[in-house]
Amino acid sequence: MRIGHGYDVHAFDDSRPLIIGGLNIPHDRGLKGHSDADVLLHTIADAVLGALALGDIGKFFPDTDEEFKDMDSKVLLKEVVLKMFREGYQIGNIDAVIMAEEPKFRPHIDKMREIVSDILETDLSNVNIKATTTEKLGFTGRREGIASEAVVLLVKTEEEK
Numbered sequence: 001m002r003i004g005h006g007y008d009v010h011a012f013d014d015s016r017p018l019i020i021g022g023l024n025i026p027h028d029r030g031l032k033g034h035s036d037a038d039v040l041l042h043t044i045a046d047a048v049l050g051a052l053a054l055g056d057i058g059k060f061f062p063d064t065d066e067e068f069k070d071m072d073s074k075v076l077l078k079e080v081v082l083k084m085f086r087e088g089y090q091i092g093n094i095d096a097v098i099m100a101e102e103p104k105f106r107p108h109i110d111k112m113r114e115i116v117s118d119i120l121e122t123d124l125s126n127v128n129i130k131a132t133t134t135e136k137l138g139f140t141g142r143r144e145g146i147a148s149e150a151v152v153l154l155v156k157t158e159e160e161k
């Protein structure tokens with residue numbers, strides 16, 4: 001078994017749509033980034049790479065490379081999942097949190113879990129996603145951006161889950 005941790009932050013950007021967990025979330029602003037700025041999927045990808053001791057998404061998808069401009073982060077996460085399979089691992093379980101004062105994510109969480117579990121090729125019951133405000137404290141509390149954090153457990157493909 002291997003454990004991994006991911007953390008990511010993106011600032012709000014009035015000119016972009018809000019894409020989190022592979023979903024377009026209705027909101028008056030989105031997030032700034034080289035890609036579609038899906039902070040949750042980046043966090044999960046980093047957690048998987050971390051568990052494999054393969055570094056981070058910036059190593060494989062540099063934000064200086066035009067190829068990854070406005071990239072769909074579902075594609076990015078899928079590529080990380082393929083690396084995981086090549087290393088002989090699969091998802092044990094994952095637990096992620098989105099930190100944001102706004103918008104409310106609760107109504108979208110179940111759909112996000114479906115999208116993430118499909119990409120990770122794991123059962124829905126292995127994926128937990130939650131959201132919290134930071135009680136108006138810090139940069140998330142000031143509505144300057146959104147942060148996300150995840151932990152993931154990987155198991156050898158031949159191991160019982």
Ligand SMILES: Nc1ccn([C@@H]2O[C@H](COP(=O)(O)O)[C@@H](O)[C@H]2O)c(=O)n1
Nearest residue numbers: 100101102103104105106131132133134
């Ligand atoms: N952006 C958010 C933040 C929170 N939630 C949901 O509200 C619950 C209460 O949040 P607190 O920060 O006051 O603990 C939280 O457990 C989430 O279910 C949300 O949907 N979107």
Ligand SMILES: C[C@@]1(CO)OP(=O)(O)OP(=O)(O)OC[C@H]1O
Nearest residue numbers: 033034035037058061062063068
């Ligand atoms: C995903 C990448 C690549 O398009 O760009 P961003 O959307 O800026 O995301 P970030 O989490 O800052 O870093 C990873 C980047 O390399």
